[in-house]
Amino acid sequence: MDHFAYRDGRLVCDEAPAAELAERFGTPLYVYCARTIRHHFRVLRDAFAALDAPPLLCYSVKANSNLSLLRLLHGEGAGFDVVSGGELLRVRAAGGDPKKVVYAGVGKSTREIHEALAAGILLFNVEAETELERIDACARAQNAVAGVALRLNPDVDPKTHRYITTGKKENKFGINLDRAERVLRHAQELRGVECRGLHIHIGSQITDPKPYVEAIRRVLDYVASGAPGTERVRWLDIGGGFGVHYRSQEALPAAAFAQAIVPELAGRGLNVILEPGRFIMGNAGILLTRAVTVKRSGERRFVICDAGMNDLMRPALYQSYHRVWPAAGQAPPADQGARDGHGHVDVVGPICESGDFLGNDRDLPEVAEGDLLAVFSAGAYGMSMASNYNTRPRPAEVLVDGAEARLIRRRESYDDLLGPERECL
Ligand SMILES: Cc1ncc(COP(=O)(O)O)c(C=O)c1O
Structure with missing residues (x-):
């Protein structure tokens, strides 16, 4: 049981619309309920x-x-x-x-x-x-x-x-x-x-x-x-x-x-x-990400997102499955998983690794550049495994309670990335 749902054509976390959270806090963004x-x-x-x-x-x-x-x-x-x-x-x-x-x-x-x-x-x-x-x-x-x-x-x-x-x-x-x-x-x-x-x-x-x-x-x-x-x-x-x-x-x-x-x-x-x-956190969090580039290669469609394996490592590490779906429109079908392997869309990250994916072979509605997607069941072993690989700042985290959304970890800055290092030459 969780409190993420599609209401009137939009994804909400408890009482907070995902699109508003993404607008306010930016993406990639972990949202917990x-x-x-x-x-x-x-x-x-x-x-x-x-x-x-x-x-x-x-x-x-x-x-x-x-x-x-x-x-x-x-x-x-x-x-x-x-x-x-x-x-x-x-x-x-x-x-x-x-x-x-x-x-x-x-x-x-x-x-x-x-x-x-x-x-x-x-x-x-x-x-x-x-x-x-x-x-x-x-x-x-x-x-x-x-x-x-x-x-x-x-x-x-x-x-x-x-x-x-x-x-x-x-x-x-x-x-x-x-x-x-x-x-x-x-x-x-x-x-x-x-x-x-x-x-x-x-x-x-x-x-x-x-x-x-x-x-x-x-x-x-x-x-x-x-x-x-x-x-x-x-x-x-x-x-x-x-x-x-x-x-x-x-x-x-x-x-x-x-x-x-x-x-x-x-x-x-x-x-x-x-x-x-995992039992407590897994289904209590999602990762919001925007499609940066959408491109075709033969039969395949790639949706390249602003979240990648450095933000959510589980797919790359365990080939694990997360439902991925646009935050606007209808809810994903309950059996999206059953069709894994037969779809035409690879939802991938921006990292320079072919193993950098959020969901491969998916059936997805048409996605345009700039669209917001939700990666579900990302509350456990998501942010805690995130890294700065490719020198990318780690995402922000937001906790929603009812209609209230609080920033519980700010997005890392460029200063955070360089902070611990010392010039040695
Ligand atoms: C000793 C120990 N306890 C508890 C856990 C939590 O496991 P889970 O998140 O699957 O409940 C782990 C996970 O690796 C663990 O190593």
């Missing part, structure tokens, strides 16, 4: 409310790390899942509570560990035995005890894109289940850490609850085996990964995941953490 973000957060929270205790929803900051959005989610009661010192900095700048922060990431630096310890975060999600030792050393240096959760690799296939599969043995993430006992035993010998939880995150854009159930069963079987160290486990962090609609209505509602997952966890006496990113 506060009502949709709140809705997704509440739906997920309520779906899992039947657990023994209300779950802690730690929004995954990497999906979209804009301070205003973090502040909005903090206001909803969210905790945060971070993977770097920079993300922790953002959470704190947005007023987030460090006691509701979990910290994953396969390459935490010593500096980052010190900062997270000093902030007093809830749990380090530990990805390797040597990392556990490093956290222990940092904690002892600060006369502190770090709460940790072992990130276990349950070796299940979430059946998603291979770049966003994270819970299989061949992935770099977590500790294999068959090594868990040894690492837990080791943790007991270290004075600076206390293993209070277990963590899994099997992948992203998952549209089937079965892999979660399988992974959770593997971890709970392990806990039930009574292996040394498991008696202190109070938290089970089941990660994020809940899929969203990109093509049409392919994702499952939160309730469908909860119906399968909650019975597995009920009665275990564990506090449950969820780390949703």
Whole structure:
């Protein structure tokens, strides 16, 4: 569910017409809908409310790390899942509570560990035995005890894109289940850490609850085996990964995941953490872009836009699908995705790479130069992955709530582009 719709021949975000936003703030422009973000957060929270205790929803900051959005989610009661010192900095700048922060990431630096310890975060999600030792050393240096959760690799296939599969043995993430006992035993010998939880995150854009159930069963079987160290486990962090609609209505509602997952966890006496990113933000944002040049080459038509892979990297990185459609006129057909591969229009960016596209082989109404297009479902892993490639300023971001639109990040300037560099000759 989202609040982007076509009304009277024009696209609106909640009560704000897309064309007016583009006129006022320029393009390319990320537009987020506060009502949709709140809705997704509440739906997920309520779906899992039947657990023994209300779950802690730690929004995954990497999906979209804009301070205003973090502040909005903090206001909803969210905790945060971070993977770097920079993300922790953002959470704190947005007023987030460090006691509701979990910290994953396969390459935490010593500096980052010190900062997270000093902030007093809830749990380090530990990805390797040597990392556990490093956290222990940092904690002892600060006369502190770090709460940790072992990130276990349950070796299940979430059946998603291979770049966003994270819970299989061949992935770099977590500790294999068959090594868990040894690492837990080791943790007991270290004075600076206390293993209070277990963590899994099997992948992203998952549209089937079965892999979660399988992974959770593997971890709970392990806990039930009574292996040394498991008696202190109070938290089970089941990660994020809940899929969203990109093509049409392919994702499952939160309730469908909860119906399968909650019975597995009920009665275990564990506090449950969820780390949703995409589920909250994916369908809550669009990218507005103008057609700069329209040209033909044989049968093909190219619509070259002012947004490219530096603004929205997902199509180039994962060949991922985003609906792309003019902001004026009728709504796109619900099955636009089904016709992918049979259309005649390539909607591409201005970057000097053939992989720079927003949507290939699309059926699109006639588009003229200057027309405004919307790239849908761009709220997650859009702006947070944006870069300055081709020395292009990153886009502005706007948050709409009702009819009100607020600029929550200004467009980068040419000064921003050159700012960090020093002349060396
Ligand atoms: C540890 C961890 N938790 C949560 C997430 C969020 O995933 P999603 O946005 O699919 O919910 C990720 C994404 O990569 C992750 O690595």
